[in-house]
Amino acid sequence: MDNVEREGAELDIILESIGGYSLIGLSGEVDVYSAPKLRETIKDLVDKGAYNIIVDLEKVAFLDSTGLGVLVGGLKRVKHHDGELGIICGQEKILRIFRITGLTKVFPIYASRDEVLARAEEA
Amino acid sequence: MPGDEGTAFELEMPAKAKYVGLARLLAGSIARRMRFTEESIDDLKIAISEMCTNAIVHTENGKEGKAQILVRYLAGDGFLTIEVRDEGPGFDTEQVLGRESNDLLGKGFGIPLIRSLVDVFECESHPQGGTYVSVTKFLDGESMES
Numbered sequence: 001m002d003n004v005e006r007e008g009a010e011l012d013i014i015l016e017s018i019g020g021y022s023l024i025g026l027s028g029e030v031d032v033y034s035a036p037k038l039r040e041t042i043k044d045l046v047d048k049g050a051y052n053i054i055v056d057l058e059k060v061a062f063l064d065s066t067g068l069g070v071l072v073g074g075l076k077r078v079k080h081h082d083g084e085l086g087i088i089c090g091q092e093k094i095l096r097i098f099r100i101t102g103l104t105k106v107f108p109i110y111a112s113r114d115e116v117l118a119r120a121e122e123a
Numbered sequence: 124m125p126g127d128e129g130t131a132f133e134l135e136m137p138a139k140a141k142y143v144g145l146a147r148l149l150a151g152s153i154a155r156r157m158r159f160t161e162e163s164i165d166d167l168k169i170a171i172s173e174m175c176t177n178a179i180v181h182t183e184n185g186k187e188g189k190a191q192i193l194v195r196y197l198a199g200d201g202f203l204t205i206e207v208r209d210e211g212p213g214f215d216t217e218q219v220l221g222r223e224s225n226d227l228l229g230k231g232f233g234i235p236l237i238r239s240l241v242d243v244f245e246c247e248s249h250p251q252g253g254t255y256v257s258v259t260k261f262l263d264g265e266s267m268e269s
Binding site: 008009029031032033062065066068069093094097100101 | 124140141142143144147162165169172173176179192232233235239240264
């Protein structure tokens, strides 16, 4: 095997700004191996004073309960500062996980970046 | 599980987070060859991921260096069973599996998630005796769902 490290789930993270939110764009798989990378990213943003965060899951191919746990942890962090952590996701296979766990009642969920922008303009 | 012994595949791997993706990949490949729907394949991939994650947590992420977990895939006539065994310290199954939380922000999405995604869920754990978790998904469920 030429690169053992590549056996773990790959997760790319891109940081952007959108409609007054800090946007975390994810691409790849979020599991027990890759989730700490997301946890650190959220923690760093909050530590720097970014309390309104959107996590874009549109390019996420896989998400399990470890990933959900990190998002819930992030939500608790921003709530502590009266902030908000929203999710962008139009993928049924990912949305289903939020629905099964009841987390659609907890996270603001947007179908697209355009919906986030529209919401920001309304506010 | 069901009477038909089927074809078994085994993956013995270090109890390390980076190998969970391999167990998931194999589950997806077997399920796809068995002609499960994409939704069922996703269900099985989440289930195996949760099972392996729990096994790794129970064995403290292979910190002792030698901890292994054993994943067994049994492809039978109309069903796929996936079993995960670890040699961690085990836990009180009644206490852990019987726990229901009304706190949506509380921990513990894994077991409820597995239960909702598969047709059969079994778990045996003994203090100091390791843990065995098994899930089965039936192909019959495909036609029932459609």
